[in-house]
Amino acid sequence: MRQLSKLIDIKNLTVKYGDYTAIEKVDFSINENKFVTIIGPNGGGKTTLIKAILGFIEPHKGEIIKSPKLKIGYVPQKNSFEQEFPISVSQVILSGDLESKIRLLHRFKSKSWNRLDDTLKRLNIEDLKDQQINELSGGQLQKVLLGRAIISNPNLLILDEPFSNIDTNSTNKYFHLLKELSHDMSILIISHDIGIITSFTDDVVCMNKTAHYHHGSHLTNEILQDTYSCPVELIGHGIPHRVFPHHSAGDLND
Amino acid sequence: MINLIFRYEFLQNAIIGALFASIITGIIGSIIVEKKLSFGGIGLGYLVNVEPIHTAFIFSILSSIGIVKLNNSHKSYPDSLIGIFWSLGMALGILFIYLNPGYPPDVNSYLFGDILTITKSDLALIIGITVIIVSVFMMFFNYWLAYFFDEEFFHTLGFSKSFFDYTLFILIAIAIIALVKLVGIILIIALLTLPTAMAKLFSNTFNKIIFLASGFSFIFIMSGLYISYILDIPSGASIIISSATIYFITLAIKN
Numbered sequence: 231m232r233q234l235s236k237l238i239d240i241k242n243l244t245v246k247y248g249d250y251t252a253i254e255k256v257d258f259s260i261n262e263n264k265f266v267t268i269i270g271p272n273g274g275g276k277t278t279l280i281k282a283i284l285g286f287i288e289p290h291k292g293e294i295i296k297s298p299k300l301k302i303g304y305v306p307q308k309n310s311f312e313q314e315f316p317i318s319v320s321q322v323i324l325s326g327d328l329e330s331k332i333r334l335l336h337r338f339k340s341k342s343w344n345r346l347d348d349t350l351k352r353l354n355i356e357d358l359k360d361q362q363i364n365e366l367s368g369g370q371l372q373k374v375l376l377g378r379a380i381i382s383n384p385n386l387l388i389l390d391e392p393f394s395n396i397d398t399n400s401t402n403k404y405f406h407l408l409k410e411l412s413h414d415m416s417i418l419i420i421s422h423d424i425g426i427i428t429s430f431t432d433d434v435v436c437m438n439k440t441a442h443y444h445h446g447s448h449l450t451n452e453i454l455q456d457t458y459s460c461p462v463e464l465i466g467h468g469i470p471h472r473v474f475p476h477h478s479a480g481d482l483n484d
Numbered sequence: 485m486i487n488l489i490f491r492y493e494f495l496q497n498a499i500i501g502a503l504f505a506s507i508i509t510g511i512i513g514s515i516i517v518e519k520k521l522s523f524g525g526i527g528l529g530y531l532v533n534v535e536p537i538h539t540a541f542i543f544s545i546l547s548s549i550g551i552v553k554l555n556n557s558h559k560s561y562p563d564s565l566i567g568i569f570w571s572l573g574m575a576l577g578i579l580f581i582y583l584n585p586g587y588p589p590d591v592n593s594y595l596f597g598d599i600l601t602i603t604k605s606d607l608a609l610i611i612g613i614t615v616i617i618v619s620v621f622m623m624f625f626n627y628w629l630a631y632f633f634d635e636e637f638f639h640t641l642g643f644s645k646s647f648f649d650y651t652l653f654i655l656i657a658i659a660i661i662a663l664v665k666l667v668g669i670i671l672i673i674a675l676l677t678l679p680t681a682m683a684k685l686f687s688n689t690f691n692k693i694i695f696l697a698s699g700f701s702f703i704f705i706m707s708g709l710y711i712s713y714i715l716d717i718p719s720g721a722s723i724i725i726s727s728a729t730i731y732f733i734t735l736a737i738k739n
Binding site: 284318326332335 | 518519622623624625626627629630632633634635636637638639640641642643684687688689690693
């Protein structure tokens with residue numbers, strides 16, 4: 231069997247906000263072509279972990295070793311961008327293909343326009359091409375943000391709770407889409423839809439300040455109870471993201 | 485009035501000034517409105533209430549850097565932060581004007597502006613600032629668009645968010661230096677937001693909003709100028725009153 235190479239190797243990672251420890255001694259790695267879901271309560275440090283991976287925050291201790299071939303595509307939380315900004319779907323998706331070196335009077339080349347068409351087709355949103363962002367439904371918007379993240383063909387797609395304000399049916403479809411994408415790239419996603427996750431994900435990271443990496447998608451009641459610090463009956467009703475663990479003072483980021 | 489324009493240089497200066505100022509309000513106004521900097525971004529204007537003009541440049545640029553730095557490190561709302569700089573800048577500005585020896589200070593024209601007193605050197609300054617703003621905006625257009633829509637994602641692409649933060653605030657600061665002669669600092673908020681608000685009634689595309697806002701801004705300033713001439717009232721106030729009137733009439737018709 232081919233040895234899967236590590237895209238990201240997180241070693242003994244601790245992140246603090248002032249005196250408050252957001253995550254502590256996190257240790258796991260993400261291999262190529264893996265679909266990994268992060269679950270855990272608010273204040274558990276999920277978003278902090280992702281922000282550390284993306285380089286938004288500096289670790290207090292430990293390190294995140296990134297493979298030289300790592301190329302990240304990122305889908306942010308719904309409230310992190312200007313939803314009313316007058317920008318078209320094409321412009322948003324193309325912005326994901328900007329190279330990090332700034333060029334004066336930059337114009338997108340035909341290569342980028344072709345990639346835009348491929349991306350729209352892949353996500354089945356060709357009809358939205360010329361629409362403005364502020365005219366889209368929640369589900370459509372999520373697909374556009376996904377398009378922006380994958381247009382540059384990343385090998386790791388990171389998604390931070392993309393399903394807030396999206397109905398279960400759309401969430402299901404979205405997961406199908408991600409499963410399809412996971413043949414070409416690894417996926418690291420924060421999600422609370424525990425019922426849906428289990429049918430799609432390869433592995434699960436349970437985050438509650440520290441991380442437990444579970445191979446496979448089967449989550450026992452003990453694992454869930456441990457992660458959310460609450461009875462498993464509550465978790466099944468979509469409450470976990472509102473339950474704070476006893477030792478947490480509340481996430482500064484979520 | 486056409487005859488007068490050919491006869492009087494101050495009227496020609498006012499019209500050329502209005503033309504270039506409209507380009508500035510089109511671009512900077514659209515950014516401020518769409519990025520919802522509203523009160524905050526414009527607050528920076530009070531910082532330029534210092535003479536001579538190069539002191540204003542240095543002061544406003546240093547303040548821009550201060551605002552971005554404080555905002556990044558303390559996570560407070562830029563609006564409240566700029567509000568603090570706003571009042572401080574205005575207080576310092578008035579202090580400097582009064583400390584200035586010689587002629588009695590003309591605080592009134594600073595607060596309310598007077599487009600009819602634009603000199604050739606003011607004009608050169610307005611044109612220079614317009615060239616800077618248009619160039620910086622056009623040269624990085626695709627990057628600006630990505631930055632305006634989603635700063636966090638922009639950062640993940642490997643770009644420096646702070647560089648664009650600083651540049652944007654500096655552009656806003658110099659835009660206000662250019663506009664202060666026309667309508668004065670108190671009315672700048674209106675001149676930066678009204679044309680864009682009007683443009684948004686007709687378009688939902690950023691580029692078009694900028695072009696339309698520039699056009700409306702010119703119409704607003706010229707009609708204000710005309711009314712100020714006819715009724716013999718202060719030009720700054722008449723520009724804003726006529727802008728708001730045209731806007732509300734259009735809004736009513738559109739609805």
